[in-house]
Amino acid sequence: MKILSLYNLKGGVGKTTTAVNLAHAAARDGFNVLLCDLDPQGASTFYLQAAPPTKMKTGKLLKGKSFAHKQVRETEFIHLDVLPAHLEFRNLDRRLDEEKKSDTALASLFEGFHGDYDLIIADAPAGLTLLSENLFQLSDLVLVPTIPSTLSLNCFEQVSEFFKKEKLSKKKLKGFFSMADTRKRLHRESIEKVYHTPNNPFLEAVIPSASIVEQMGEQRRPVSAFARNSRAANAFGDLWNIVRAELKID
Numbered sequence: 572m573k574i575l576s577l578y579n580l581k582g583g584v585g586k587t588t589t590a591v592n593l594a595h596a597a598a599r600d601g602f603n604v605l606l607c608d609l610d611p612q613g614a615s616t617f618y619l620q621a622a623p624p625t626k627m628k629t630g631k632l633l634k635g636k637s638f639a640h641k642q643v644r645e646t647e648f649i650h651l652d653v654l655p656a657h658l659e660f661r662n663l664d665r666r667l668d669e670e671k672k673s674d675t676a677l678a679s680l681f682e683g684f685h686g687d688y689d690l691i692i693a694d695a696p697a698g699l700t701l702l703s704e705n706l707f708q709l710s711d712l713v714l715v716p717t718i719p720s721t722l723s724l725n726c727f728e729q730v731s732e733f734f735k736k737e738k739l740s741k742k743k744l745k746g747f748f749s750m751a752d753t754r755k756r757l758h759r760e761s762i763e764k765v766y767h768t769p770n771n772p773f774l775e776a777v778i779p780s781a782s783i784v785e786q787m788g789e790q791r792r793p794v795s796a797f798a799r800n801s802r803a804a805n806a807f808g809d810l811w812n813i814v815r816a817e818l819k820i821d
């Protein structure tokens with residue numbers, strides 16, 4: 572079982588959108604996928620029309636096993652389940668802090684799903700918290716959606732510095748461009764510049780800024796479920812193929 576996290580210090584950069592679309596693409600390839608919506612805002616849960624849990628005890632959830640299993644919801648898509656978010660997840664950090672090995676306390680939750688899923692995709696909230704640290708430790712790949720602009724690229728640098736400081740493997744930290752508007756010179760130049768840096772840590776898939784992606788809110792489905800041949804759906808498909816190769820799953 573592989574663990575993929577969608578992460579950024581910033582909000583509103585495409586973490587949730589990408590988590591949902593990659594989860595759908597992976598499920599369509601026949602992998603059993605669990606999308607863990609760890610953001611109390613619950614946007615992934617909403618997009619996949621999953622019912623939120625009625626009662627949530629984060630302490631119990633972190634232990635994994637039957638309580639965690641009971642929270643899982645099937646989606647309309649074969650092979651794709653969701654662990655829905657709950658407002659209580661805003662206290663996940665405090666909970667993790669109370670655990671002994673606080674930087675890997677999330678491990679039992681994920682381990683509890685071992686054997687049931689080929690891939691866990693974690694949709695993380697913004698910020699640099701204990702929860703993010705847990706995800707950095709436990710993930711096989713940390714994907715950072717980045718808008719092609721100087722400030723967003725600075726954010727990627729900050730995360731990269733954190734990986735260095737904490738001696739986390741930088742090989743598993745990868746960026747990709749999200750919400751790219753190639754009509755903008757700044758976007759085009761930012762992308763070119765990054766692709767030409769030595770040891771470029773960005774995957775070569777670019778998700779365009781497109782109004783069809785925003786329609787996910789009304790459709791409450793991944794883009795490829797309602798606009799299969801759109802440019803955005805193809806871009807998410809390309810990103811999935813690259814991520815799949817990075818994760819080495821087949």
Ligand SMILES: Nc1ncnc2c1ncn2[C@@H]1O[C@H](COP(=O)(O)OP(=O)(O)O)[C@@H](O)[C@H]1O
Binds near residue numbers: 579749779785
């Ligand atoms: N490629 C895109 N093109 C246009 N709008 C997008 C795209 N990706 C995301 N959005 C929109 O931007 C907003 C933030 O995206 P979201 O995935 O929720 O970001 P995050 O999870 O990082 O906060 C949402 O309204 C979403 O519909």
Ligand SMILES: [Mg+2]
Binds near residue numbers: 614694
């Ligand atoms: Mg989000």
